[in-house]
Amino acid sequence: MSGKLKVVIDKAACCGYGVCAEICPDMYKLDGNGVVYVEQEFVPDGLEALAREGAEACPQSALSVVDA
Numbered sequence: 001m002s003g004k005l006k007v008v009i010d011k012a013a014c015c016g017y018g019v020c021a022e023i024c025p026d027m028y029k030l031d032g033n034g035v036v037y038v039e040q041e042f043v044p045d046g047l048e049a050l051a052r053e054g055a056e057a058c059p060q061s062a063l064s065v066v067d068a
């Protein structure tokens, strides 16, 4: 069973390492200041595993993938 997932970002915690964007560039982007953002908070079908992997790899724990 798979429900919709969404990404919650703690921008204050993001240090711009870009690990999330390397792992899942379709989901996580870095803005001009090197802070992570997403173009849409809901994780598209098929990107669930990579979105989770990218969030879990964040050294700052700035990303959470949660049930929408």
Ligand code: SF4
Residues within 6 Å of the ligand: 013, 014, 015, 016, 017, 018, 019, 020, 021, 028, 030, 034, 035, 036, 057, 058, 059, 060, 061, 062, 063
């Ligand atoms: S891995 Fe974490 S600290 Fe690095 S850019 Fe992504 S959210 Fe920011």
